[in-house]
Amino acid sequence: MATSPTPPTPTPPTTEPEAPRAGARAWAGLAVLLLPALLVSMDISVLFVAAPALAAAFDPTAAQWVWMMDVYGFVMASLLIAMGGLGDRIGRRRLLLAGGAAFGAASALVALAPTAELLIAGRVLLGVGAATLAPSTLALIRGLFAHPGQRRAAVGAWTAAFSGGAVAGPVIGGLLLEHFWWGSVFLINVPVMAVLLIAAPLLGPESRAPEGGSFDLPGALLCLAALLGAVFAVKHAAEHGPDAAAVLALAGGLACGALFVLRQRRAAHPLIDLGLFGNPAFSAAVAANGSVSLAAAGMGFLAFTYLQVVQGLSPFAAALWALPTFLGTVAGVAAAGAATARVSRGTVIATGLAVSALGFAGIGTVGPTSPVPLFIGSYIVVTLGAGMTAALANDLVLGSAPRERAGAASGVSETAVELGNALGIAVLGTIAAAVYRETMRGEASAAADGAAGQTVAAAAEQAAGMGEAGRGLLDTAFAAFTEGMNAAALTGAGVMAAVAVFAALALRGR
Numbered sequence: 001m002a003t004s005p006t007p008p009t010p011t012p013p014t015t016e017p018e019a020p021r022a023g024a025r026a027w028a029g030l031a032v033l034l035l036p037a038l039l040v041s042m043d044i045s046v047l048f049v050a051a052p053a054l055a056a057a058f059d060p061t062a063a064q065w066v067w068m069m070d071v072y073g074f075v076m077a078s079l080l081i082a083m084g085g086l087g088d089r090i091g092r093r094r095l096l097l098a099g100g101a102a103f104g105a106a107s108a109l110v111a112l113a114p115t116a117e118l119l120i121a122g123r124v125l126l127g128v129g130a131a132t133l134a135p136s137t138l139a140l141i142r143g144l145f146a147h148p149g150q151r152r153a154a155v156g157a158w159t160a161a162f163s164g165g166a167v168a169g170p171v172i173g174g175l176l177l178e179h180f181w182w183g184s185v186f187l188i189n190v191p192v193m194a195v196l197l198i199a200a201p202l203l204g205p206e207s208r209a210p211e212g213g214s215f216d217l218p219g220a221l222l223c224l225a226a227l228l229g230a231v232f233a234v235k236h237a238a239e240h241g242p243d244a245a246a247v248l249a250l251a252g253g254l255a256c257g258a259l260f261v262l263r264q265r266r267a268a269h270p271l272i273d274l275g276l277f278g279n280p281a282f283s284a285a286v287a288a289n290g291s292v293s294l295a296a297a298g299m300g301f302l303a304f305t306y307l308q309v310v311q312g313l314s315p316f317a318a319a320l321w322a323l324p325t326f327l328g329t330v331a332g333v334a335a336a337g338a339a340t341a342r343v344s345r346g347t348v349i350a351t352g353l354a355v356s357a358l359g360f361a362g363i364g365t366v367g368p369t370s371p372v373p374l375f376i377g378s379y380i381v382v383t384l385g386a387g388m389t390a391a392l393a394n395d396l397v398l399g400s401a402p403r404e405r406a407g408a409a410s411g412v413s414e415t416a417v418e419l420g421n422a423l424g425i426a427v428l429g430t431i432a433a434a435v436y437r438e439t440m441r442g443e444a445s446a447a448a449d450g451a452a453g454q455t456v457a458a459a460a461e462q463a464a465g466m467g468e469a470g471r472g473l474l475d476t477a478f479a480a481f482t483e484g485m486n487a488a489a490l491t492g493a494g495v496m497a498a499v500a501v502f503a504a505l506a507l508r509g510r
Contacts, residue, residue: 026144030154032199033140034161035192036100036133041165042172043126044073044297044421046185048304049170049315053182058116067120069301070425075127076134077419078227081412082220084135085271089215092136092143097200099132104193111183126186134162138394138413152340152395156333159391162417168326170304174319219271222260227419229253234426272412281346284506285396286416288349291499292386292393293420295360295492298428302485303379309456310368310478321376328380332387345392346507352388353500355381360493364486368478385496431491432484439480456481 047054047069054060060068087095106129110122141158145151173185233250240246264270277283307318332352339348362378397413433454440453452459452473459477463470 021147021150026150029144029202030141030157032196033137034157035196036096036103037137037158038161038165038168039103039189039192040076040130040133041162042169043130043186043189045165045169045300046173048301049173049308049319050177050182050185051305053177054119057182058119060116064116064120068116068123071120072123072127072130073297073419073421073425074228074231075124076130077421078224078231079128079131080135081223081271083131084139084412085220086215087132087136087139089269092139093200095132096136096140097197099129099136100193100196100200101129103129103133104190104197105129107186107189107193111186113183152337155395156337156391159394160330160333160387162390170300170315171319171323171326174314174316178314178316216263216267216269216271219260219263219267222256222263223271226253226257226260229256231419234423280506281396284346284349284503285393286413287499288353288389288393288503289397289413290416290420291353291495292356292389293417294424294427295356295420295495296382296386296424297421298424298426299360299363299379299382299489299492301425301429302432302488303375305456306366306375306481306485307372309460310481311372313372321372322379324376325379325383328383329387332384332389333391335384336388336391339388340392344507345396346503349389349392349396349507350500350504352385352390352392353496353503355385355388356383357385357493357496357500359383359385360489360496363489364493366482366486366489368475368482428488428491432481432488435484435487436477436480439483440477443476443480452477 051069054068058064083095083099103126106122106125110119110126113119113122138155138158141154142151145154172188176184176188229249230253233246233253236243236249237246261274264272264274303322304318307313307321308315311318313321336348336352339351359378359381362381363375366375366378394413436456437453440459452462456477459473463474463477466473
């Protein structure tokens with residue numbers, strides 16, 4: 001008698017094991033990693049409120065003044081990719097410790113600098129140290145939190161610290177300047193870095209790329225030359241117009257950039273996996289981070305001049321008025337986390353960019369006699385959208401990159417952020433300055449060729465010595481500065497709106 005074949009035993013469906021959840025030690029490590037993220041960002045904006053004190057202490061030339069303000073951001077932006085790749089090779093915690101020591105030493109040098117030249121040199125060294133800290137902290141967070149939900153919360157906290165640092169810088173700086181000399185705004189970095197050096201070895205095991213390999217030094221040098229060439233071209237063109245030196249620097253930077261891309265395609269252990277840019281999520285996240293930084297940093301630089309000079313607030317009072325904008329960033333991060341349970345991250349990022357564009361448009365309507373709450377309210381809308389965007393953009397960067405390339409991916413993202421910060425100050429500041437000069441030339445021709453025709457602070461100082469006759473000059477200068485700020489704000493709104501459209505298309509359905 002034939003027997004029917006035994007039916008095969010059904011194979012149970014395989015499920016992907018859930019990533020392990022981090023414990024209390026990882027969260028304690030996150031708290032330590034938030035410290036350098038806060039300080040690195042804070043040192044971008046801390047000079048906004050210390051600007052009058054530095055001018056009085058050093059009497060810098062116009063060129064020295066520009067370098068004091070933005071050389072830190074440009075140096076950091078130029079080195080972030082290389083430092084991210086170096087951390088992948090030698091260990092992110094090791095690089096974090098080295099960067100913490102360098103950042104603390106450079107902070108002391110800046111705080112005690114006796115001349116403008118030494119202060120600028122100290123800011124350069126500070127940028128080098130910061131370039132090691134930013135990608136190391138974000139990459140270490142990727143290693144501490146494997147669970148996607150926990151990682152998203154940790155990256156959100158990092159984003160709030162990093163974005164909030166730009167707002168906290170003037171607040172803390174204003175408080176210190178009420179009681180101490182200008183160097184105190186940098187000297188506070190030293191004890192915080194000491195805490196980092198003591199606590200960082202307790203974070204857990206070292207984290208590095210498992211494949212090993214040598215560090216791509218030629219690629220790092222080409223990357224540095226490409227970014228510095230482009231940065232110099234922008235700065236030189238902003239100060240002297242698009243002359244031969246600017247064109248030559250830009251051409252050299254572009255040539256080095258092309259050679260860098262060629263080397264990354266052929267190197268056995270490249271600094272950047274260029275294939276990451278084939279992922280629309282990665283590209284959109286990097287673009288979103290860069291645009292938010294460009295618009296927010298450039299407007300922050302102008303906002304404190306508006307509050308202190310045009311509105312007549314003291315440094316500390318201006319900082320207190322700006323404090324709610326930090327809460328706007330925190331609220332944006334929280335809103336983004338809640339929204340992802342209902343809509344896609346791409347939708348949230350595009351919405352955040354659009355919200356920021358609306359805030360900038362609001363600043364574009366502010367006048368010299370507008371109530372301060374109107375200006376601050378528009379600024380809160382800007383930071384609300386920025387917080388929504390940055391939290392998820394950073395998580396997309398980390399989630400799009402292989403675990404072993406987290407440092408390099410973080411370096412790419414942070415390069416976009418810091419380059420955006422530095423270019424925001426340079427580009428939006430240049431737009432505002434150009435409008436100011438043209439308006440003063442047309443409305444106050446007698447003062448246009450002097451210092452009053454160059455900056456609103458100089459106009460306010462000159463008007464103070466003219467008695468009642470200076471009232472007309474002051475009104476003209478305040479109106480001219482506000483028109484320049486409006487033009488910069490509307491430029492920021494346009495940038496945010498354009499990137500919002502790009503992000504919505506690139507992240508559609510993701």
